[in-house]
Amino acid sequence: MAQDLVDGLLIKARSHLPPPSEPLGKLSKRDRKGVAVIKLKNPPVNSLSLEVLTEFVISLEKLENDKTFRGVIVTSDCPGIFSAGLDLTEMCGKSQAHYAEFWRAVQELWLRLYLSNLVLIAAINGVSPAGGCLISLTCDYRVLADNPKYNIGLNETLLGVVAPSWFKDTLVNTVGHRTAERALQLGLLFPPAEALRVGMVDQVVPEDQVHSTALSVMAQWLAVPDHARQLTKSLMRKPTADRLVKQRDADIQYFLQFVSRDSIQKSLRMYLDKLRQKKG
Numbered sequence: 001m002a003q004d005l006v007d008g009l010l011i012k013a014r015s016h017l018p019p020p021s022e023p024l025g026k027l028s029k030r031d032r033k034g035v036a037v038i039k040l041k042n043p044p045v046n047s048l049s050l051e052v053l054t055e056f057v058i059s060l061e062k063l064e065n066d067k068t069f070r071g072v073i074v075t076s077d078c079p080g081i082f083s084a085g086l087d088l089t090e091m092c093g094k095s096q097a098h099y100a101e102f103w104r105a106v107q108e109l110w111l112r113l114y115l116s117n118l119v120l121i122a123a124i125n126g127v128s129p130a131g132g133c134l135i136s137l138t139c140d141y142r143v144l145a146d147n148p149k150y151n152i153g154l155n156e157t158l159l160g161v162v163a164p165s166w167f168k169d170t171l172v173n174t175v176g177h178r179t180a181e182r183a184l185q186l187g188l189l190f191p192p193a194e195a196l197r198v199g200m201v202d203q204v205v206p207e208d209q210v211h212s213t214a215l216s217v218m219a220q221w222l223a224v225p226d227h228a229r230q231l232t233k234s235l236m237r238k239p240t241a242d243r244l245v246k247q248r249d250a251d252i253q254y255f256l257q258f259v260s261r262d263s264i265q266k267s268l269r270m271y272l273d274k275l276r277q278k279k280g
């Protein structure tokens, strides 16, 4: 039976056994062995708080160290929302020490995901702005549910903030320079067909097939010998990751200065207020 690696916390990682209702397609039991599922679970919108970021890193570390796992499907437990991105309340009205701790956790998660030896497949079953999009971009393959509400992209400029250079690098490495430049400047959130067209996701499938498709894709990636695939992944990604590793502290200092500016605090507060007022 499924084994909880993180018990009762915000993120559930478990050895994968799909529920009987899901079609297994061509997957044999052996294909499914060694595949974990990390389900983001921080209702209502799966915002990436310091706690979620920390739990995510711990879950990944456990999976990396447990040699029975070779692949992870990253998905959401919140209906219609993959992740609302970084928790804006962590970046508003807090102390410098808090900002520093938060940003280090964001960096740590990105580095862990981006350089993971595991095969990471994003099963994107909801809207995915900013940090939510970033998480999916760190994966090796993205499957997005075909729902016009499920926009995906790095929309930071629309909040009046700037996506850090390593967010930008991750996007450039996925969609190319020109598409990334336009998407970043305009803060574009792409609906599924557009996201597929520009290469932000690899596949768009009916909502009820996201998980089974992710499993089929996983089987294909796991058919490649680990050592060759892992070294190739490192070849492709390490230069990008190294740019952050070499200047992590400077990147934190830059974030502290940036986020502490009155103008940025004002922009973030206004954006949060807008979100809150939407309901009223």
Ligand SMILES: CCCC/C=C/CC(=O)SCCNC(=O)CCNC(=O)[C@H](O)C(C)(C)COP(=O)(O)OP(=O)(O)OC[C@H]1O[C@@H](n2cnc3c(N)ncnc32)[C@H](O)[C@@H]1OP(=O)(O)O
Pocket (backbone or CB within 6 Å): 044, 045, 047, 081, 083, 084, 085, 086, 087, 088, 089, 091, 127, 129, 130, 131, 132, 155, 156, 159, 161, 162, 163, 164, 258, 259, 264, 272, 275, 276, 277, 278, 279
């Ligand atoms: C300073 C440099 C840093 C640069 C890097 C930034 C990267 C980021 O990730 S910034 C975050 C960007 N995220 C967004 O722009 C998404 C904002 N959220 C939404 O667009 C919507 O909430 C949604 C489409 C994800 C979901 O819409 P839905 O109608 O279902 O829910 P809401 O009523 O809007 O939200 C419910 C609840 O959650 C609060 N909330 C939403 N997103 C965030 C967030 N990212 N951080 C913190 N809180 C968030 C929202 O205010 C509502 O709160 P209340 O229930 O208290 O009103």
